[in-house]
Amino acid sequence: MGARFPFSAVVGHDDLRLALLLNAVHPGIGGVLVRGEKGTAKSTVVRALAALLPELEVAAGCRFGCDPAAPADCPDGPHRGGVERRPARLVELPVGATEDRLVGSLDLERALTEGVRAYQPGLLAAAHRGVLYVDEVNLLHDHLVDLLLDAAAMGRAHVEREGVSVSHPASFLLVGTMNPEEGELRPQLLDRFGLTVSVRAARDVATRTEVIRRRLAYEADPEGFAARWAERDAELAGRIAAARATLPGVRLPDAEVRRIAAVCAAFEVDGMRADLVVARTAAAHAAWRGAAEVAEEDVEAAVRLALPHRKRRDPFDEPGLEEEQLADALRQGAEHAEEPDPDPEDDPDGGGDGPGGGGESTGESAQESTSDGPSPERPDGGGSGSGERTHAPAPAFRARLLQVPGVGEGAPGKRSRARARTGRVVRPSASDGGGLHLVGTLGAAAPHQAARGRSGPGLVLRGEDLRRSVREGKEGNLVLFVVDASGSMAARQRMSAVSGAVVSLLRDAYQRRDKVGVITFRGAAAEVALPPTGSVDAAAARLRALRTGGRTPLADGLLRARRVLESERVRDPRRRPLLVLLTDGRATATGAGGDPAADALRAAGLLAADGVAAVVVDCERGPVRLGMAARVAAALGGVCLRLEELSADQVAGVVRAARAA
Known part of the structure; x- marks a missing residue:
């Protein structure tokens, strides 16, 4: 090489x-x-x-590369084979x-x-x-x-x-x-x-x-x-x-400790890990430049590297630090750094460990960051000409679980049932699985002990007795959102609710490790607003730019979804798709057959024939409901939910995404 x-x-x-x-x-x-x-x-x-x-000195013959000068509790110890040097x-x-x-x-x-x-x-x-x-x-x-x-x-x-x-x-x-x-x-x-x-x-x-x-x-x-x-x-x-x-x-003065704490507090980071990482990084930066103690420049350099990803509280927030916000936080830190040092008698323990030592158990283990809490959604603002409008999404909510039926073999995730390397053991197998299934192995060997001449305690085992554990866990799916953005959906209150629902489902997809795509249809045709991707925040950004108005080419939206799913099936055949259609079910744009509603039902039938699991979210509002979304759901072979039924807090239980085959 x-x-x-x-x-x-x-x-x-x-x-x-x-x-x-x-x-x-x-x-x-x-x-x-x-x-x-x-x-x-x-x-x-x-x-x-x-x-x-630096080149390492290692204990000769140790599989773990232990340091001879600082022997650790090692499975290969005690080491008595001398010393070796290696990169x-x-x-x-x-x-x-x-x-x-x-x-x-x-x-x-x-x-x-x-x-x-x-x-x-x-x-x-x-x-x-x-x-x-x-x-x-x-x-x-x-x-x-x-x-x-x-x-x-x-x-x-x-x-x-x-x-x-x-x-x-x-x-x-x-x-x-x-x-x-x-x-x-x-x-x-x-x-x-x-x-x-x-x-x-x-x-x-x-x-x-x-x-x-x-x-x-x-x-x-x-x-x-x-x-x-x-x-x-x-x-x-x-x-x-x-x-x-x-x-x-390297010494970490109390003034710099207060500066670090003030900056981290200004950014409202969770837990204490950020403060400790900034302190260690600042000490390393001081050592790197050959200084004997940490100074303001070391803390600033550490903050720029240690805080950008900890400031991000929502999957749709942009990572990074804004210069103005960083400058404000550093000014607050400077004010705290200039406060008089506390009386040593107030701190009988002497301020804890230095930057290079231990002492991180206080805070790091007891105050783990576990917040996935949402932040307020950002409104889109203005509009455009030609009757097009943009709408600020309604507040997001905790979405109920939508699943693909059956047991898949897709990428690990947290949505649908799947055979996996982790999870609960469902059975032993001689041909597949992972990890030893002890009971299955012993059970396979037991009937053959007499034939193998067993005469004392213990079993006589052979290679063909080996059984591995077949496990069932969870997989991530391809969640393809097909969003009706036509004029029939363009009422401000309704489209705001639909946008809020999609944001909520996107956040759920992020947490369940799904791949997502977004198709919108309005006017004369459908378009792929976002090809299938693992970047859920990119989908949210496209949604915020969603414009509405025009006729309703529902059939074209479903056919476009079918083409996208066919391409993804070739690219990633093990990842099962879940189609989520948000519409009121009305079809007004004329297709090849001349009947928009019939064209939409035929397109839905093609998706059902492909075995695509589907959920139709009925966005129809008002005292008089035509129930057209339910007809589309029936043609898809899926289930129909009303918009308000997507909230896990309002609906008890778990829903299957499609009827079992």
Whole structure:
């Protein structure tokens, strides 16, 4: 394999490089989440970092890479095999990794053939004292993200499964990269990353030109290009080592502690993790610039990296810090920093631990951030000519659960039933599943003991006795919203209610890890307002720009939905679709058949023949109801709900999205 692209040769991305270097100085910061569009060198920068980390001394023969100078409680200990030196590792966690691959598991072959409980380490063990890199972390299953974040926070991994009980050291620099267009992380998971950085390609021609030159030079001669930048990389590596050595002696004055607390309070972040991360980052920044104590510039740099993702309270909020808001918060922090120091007698414990030590159990563990609370929806404002109007969405609500019938095999999520790697065990299987099903294995072996010549205690096991656990969990679906934006829906009160309902369903889709798309129909035809994507906030942004008016091409809206779903079925055949049609059922735009209502029913029948699960939300209002939406729902083979029935707080129980086949 050729030389990696040098860290010092990366053009731009100053915030990203600083965040990675500060974590290299102080791994207790908690890692870096890198958000950015595709093609912005996120992976290149992260992979280049590992070459800058100091070489490690490890206990010879230890599978976990323990430090001989600071022996830990290690499954391979006590270590008596001497000392080895090796570079710090960069371990990559693929999106399709299983829990077994991440944390390790029972060695099934040795368990069945030798009768011993042997532990086979996973990627967390391999990453100890190195870098664990997760590309597309937003596509990783939530329970795996929870596991690696817990290990990163505690510095140890705990494995309790299949008769194995192991705890081993797992201290690493965690780096995750993601493209927000493919979906967001939950706020709770965002909060667990210490720092976050948003990157985008430079718009400056000179910068882009230099990027092209360096990349082409690297591809033409990787070894020679790396050699030309080796001296600068060596300088950075030496600076990291020096900052690590001075970090324990960096002082955090009380004035800067008050500044940190005031800034975090001004941003109304949840819990105390943000305050602690800012304090650690500020200390690392001071050590990086060779200072003996933390100053205002260190706190400001830390705030810019540690708070953008913690300010985001709603999935539809834009990430990042506004400069005016940041300036106001820093002014408040400066006022608190100038307050007189408290009397030492008022603090008998001496102010707690320093920035490089422990003491984070107070607050971090007891005050976890669990808020997914909604923020007020933003109105659209004005309108446009030609009878078109925009409407501010009504307040969002907690949506009831809509499910696809049957059991799928799609991407992990929280909506419909699915066969999965996690969840409850439903049966043993000899051909599929994951993890050992102990009772099933013993049951398969028991009838053959006499034939196998068993003469004493214990079972005689063979490979064909192995049974694995078939589990049932939850999957995310493709939720395709088809929204009637025609003139019959354009009454201000009605369209506001419809927009509020779609926002509520979008928030529900975000929480259940769905993929979403939006189709609107009005005037002469339907249009795809948003192709299916994992970015639910993008769907909300398109909804806010929704305009209404004109005739009602209901048939065209359904046919467009069918074409979109056919394309998605080819692209992702395992993800089952759920069609959510919001309409009053009236069809006024003439189709090929000349009868708008009949055309709409025929289009609905085609979707039903494709096996698409559907929910029709009847948006008809008023004392006289024609019930046309119910006819469309019947043709779709789905259920019809009234608009007000979407609220989980008003309707008890759970509804199935479509009748079982």
